[in-house]
Amino acid sequence: MTEVATARRSRITPEREAELYGATLDLLREVGYEALTMDAVAARTKSSKATLYRQWGGKAELVVRALRHSKPGGLALTDIDTGSxxxxxxxxxxxxxxxxxxxxxxxxxxxxxxxxxxxxxxxxxxxxxxxxxxxxxxxxxxxxxxxxxxxxxxxxxxxxxxxxxxxxxxxxxxxxxxxxxxxxxxxxxxxxxxxxxxxxx
Amino acid sequence: MTEVATARRSRITPEREAELYGATLDLLREVGYEALTMDAVAARTKSSKATLYRQWGGKAELVVRALRHSKPGGLALTDIDTGSxxxxxxxxxxxxxxxxxxxxxxxxxxxxxxxxxxxxxxxxxxxxxxxxxxxxxxxxxxxxxxxxxxxxxxxxxxxxxxxxxxxxxxxxxxxxxxxxxxxxxxxxxxxxxxxxxxxxx
The missing domain is CATH 1.10.357 (Tetracycline Repressor; domain 2)
Structure with missing residues (x-):
């Protein structure tokens, strides 16, 4: 899944990706997961639904990648090693x-x-x-x-x-x-x- | 709140109360809290909405009392004292x-x-x-x-x-x-x- 997703995501700029993730999380907060639609994300970000599906495959992956993206510093802790x-x-x-x-x-x-x-x-x-x-x-x-x-x-x-x-x-x-x-x-x-x-x- | 609720509840039998609570929890599982309506509880239990409001005041108290009722033995642990x-x-x-x-x-x-x-x-x-x-x-x-x-x-x-x-x-x-x-x-x-x-x- 990761390799495919990376290939897919490379088609848009990191700035545009961040913008799409931000809009997805705003909608998630506003209406919840069940009522959130790819149509609404497309409308708010002025992108096509086809692009969203090509990039993320579906709502579940888009939402989780948006959540993951919202964690500052990502999830990598490999550089944390304080000695205790x-x-x-x-x-x-x-x-x-x-x-x-x-x-x-x-x-x-x-x-x-x-x-x-x-x-x-x-x-x-x-x-x-x-x-x-x-x-x-x-x-x-x-x-x-x-x-x-x-x-x-x-x-x-x-x-x-x-x-x-x-x-x-x-x-x-x-x-x-x-x-x-x-x-x-x-x-x-x-x-x-x-x-x-x-x-x- | 407790005294008022007790006075209200005394108007129905414990069996009928258990039946109403059961129907409320079934609906909660089926549609979630937001979509659960007093109308639906009334329809499913063949009771009037006025009765439900008189007994429980509103959806929040009905749902929480139903949850509380579903705990076997209630919440009273006063008789638990095993020595450790x-x-x-x-x-x-x-x-x-x-x-x-x-x-x-x-x-x-x-x-x-x-x-x-x-x-x-x-x-x-x-x-x-x-x-x-x-x-x-x-x-x-x-x-x-x-x-x-x-x-x-x-x-x-x-x-x-x-x-x-x-x-x-x-x-x-x-x-x-x-x-x-x-x-x-x-x-x-x-x-x-x-x-x-x-x-x-």
Whole structure:
């Protein structure tokens, strides 16, 4: 899928691509996934529907690529290596500022139900967002294991993304506040590191 | 709100109430919160819309009371006191069997976006579901503190519901499986108890 998509995307400029992604996310926020149509994206961006289908294949891939594009710095954390798991987690957080995080949170809510009702959306979401994110988390955790910070058989290792998603989702629901960097730093110190057996200074 | 609602509800039999709640949840699963109308509930249950409004005041309270009613054993955990936090958490889990848990999970997804778009739904959801659930968690945790199992200043105490919601939500998203009792028992042993500093045997 990646190679095909890259070939397809090369036909438009990065500026135009960013513009199309921005319009897609605006529409997603306004009407939700089910009511979002390729016609509406075409109309708002003054492009042809044929172009959109040629570039992205369909609504699911367009929406997920737009989401992925909205993450500043993309998903690549390979350059994060602060020497401690706590430092790496904190470096991970600053990829998105509080405003971007509030927007992601609203976008994820807009997608919540649709993800489980549309198998193609779930598949694109997993392939393009969850799996790369998990792979990067695993790299960070593997380095912590190699350094001896985390025991290789710690049962919480497989649940790091679950804990993080929980902190993110529950903040809005329980505390009626958007997740912020300060909140997530506190959550990591209180929950994620202790579960992994890493002492918090 | 509670007293008024009790007075209102007393006008119908518990059997009829259960029937109305069942129809409401069926419709919620079928069409989602936004498209669910009091007209549709009235038609399906052969009742008058005026009765529904008199009993529940509106769609938000009807939906949340139906959700609350669907939890077997209700939300009261006051009778749970096994002598250990791990035992109390496990007793909490068996309130809902795997089938009921999968249904709750689907219903919560159906509500996800609507909760943040409808302030009256969010308020009913918090008052009737989140706050009672948090109060019961706090009782269980307070007993663990009194027994000396958990330190009163453990920073994870305020995040127990966040961790649990994370385990629940992320299971479907990351693992493509419904949350089950076996999974949640494992998650509690791997994440929640270690974060609270409680040794797992």
């Amino acid at each position: 798991l706590r430092g790496d987690f904190q470096a991970l957080l600053v990829r998105e500022d509080d405003c971007a995080m509030e927007q992601s949170s609203a976008l994820m809510r807009a997608l919540g139900m649709a993800i489980h009702a549309n198998p193609d959306l779930l598949q694109a979401f997993r392939e393009l967002l969850i799996e790369p994110e998990m792979a990067e988390f695993h790299k960070v955790l593997q380095r912590a294991i190699d350094r001896g910070e985390v025991s290789a058989d710690n049962p919480a290792i497989g649940y790091v993304l679950h804990m993080m998603i929980g902190g993110f989702v529950a903040r809005t629901l329980i505390d009626e506040q958007p997740p912020t960097q300060a909140y997530l730093r506190d959550y990591i110190d209180a929950v994620v590191l202790p579960a992994l057996g890493v002492p918090v200074p | 936090l791990r035992g109390d958490f496990q007793a909490l889990l068996v309130r809902e069997d795997d089938c009921a848990m999968e249904q709750s999970s689907a219903l919560m997804r159906a509500l996800g976006m609507a909760i943040h778009a409808n302030p009256d739904l969010l308020q009913a959801f918090r008052e009737l579901l989140i706050e009672p659930e948090m109060a019961e968690f706090h009782k269980v945790l307070q007993r663990a503190i009194d027994r000396g199992e958990v330190s009163a200043d453990n920073p994870a105490i305020g995040y127990v519901l966040h961790m649990m919601i994370g385990g629940f939500v992320a299971r479907t998203l990351i693992d493509e499986q419904p949350p089950t009792q076996a999974y949640l028992r494992d998650y509690i042993d791997a994440v929640v108890l270690p974060a609270l500093g409680v040794p797992v045997p």
